[in-house]
Amino acid sequence: MKPGTVKKIVIGAVAAVALLYLGSTSFYTVQEQERAAILTFGKYDRETSSGLHFKWPSPIQEVRIVPAELTQHITIGYRQNGNTVTPVDEESMMITGDENIVSADAVVTWKISNIRNYLHNISNPEQFLRNSTSASIRSVIGAQKLDYAITDGKTAIQDQVREKLIELQNKYETGIQIIDLKFQDIEPPGGEVEDAFRAVTNAREEKNTKINNAAKYENDRIPKARGEAQALIEKAEAEKKSRILNAQGDVAKFNAIYSEYVKNPGVTENRLILETLEKILPNAQIFITNSGSDTVNYLPLNELLKNNGTSSTTNNNANNSNQQTNGGDGQ
Known part of the structure; x- marks a missing residue:
């Protein structure tokens, strides 16, 4: 081959390699849930969607693709691979404010x-997030009592930990947004301690149930008792008014x-005596006798009054008949 031909082949090969290199390092693809950061000579330049x-081409510019549009999750205190859950005690075990051990x-x-x-601000973002979350949980639970942490205080502790974790991300400018933090379990370690606190929790729930039942009974009985008392008061008032009115009438x-x-004591006295006798002796028969001699004189007033009544009735009937006869003759 001629020297000029060899030179052209070498130049062509070098150009082809250069083109392949430029093509492979100058074009890149970003997926739907990703965003890319362009670094020019190692310095942040811009972002692409x-x-x-x-x-x-490198080393002028390089691209770093991160899942910026993807919502991610990390677990604290355990690792889950499919259906297999592996506890991580160094993350979950911590001491409460009353010096008890709790697993969170x-x-x-x-x-x-x-x-x-x-x-640029953190070298291992996921590990930093895991460490900052564990520190936030320990900081909040370390200021609480165990029985509060495992019963009524779970929601409040959860909110405090989330706020502290967000504060750490903002303080160190990690570029991480905390969407939510949820506790799976806050409980004492297994064994006798767990059984003892479970018994305490059950006793507290039973206490609350009995308090609620007592309050329900109280709310049911007090209105009834007040109603009955008001009814007695109103009945007494009515009786009082009735007796006062009767007394005033008397x-x-x-x-x-x-x-x-x-005005006339004698007449009034006789009238009262007669009215009293009529009330106590409504069907009494009156006899007038004279016991001043050996012979008892008897005046049958009842029969006389009866006969007088009969005679009066007969005379009235006769007078009515005569009037009717006279009236007929006139016609």
């Missing part, structure tokens, strides 16, 4: 909010009789 993009498992939901901070009646009695 999903699609096919061009950059200057949590799940943190997060995503990347600032790619520049995420890539006084008025007595005063009326007394005023007439003062």
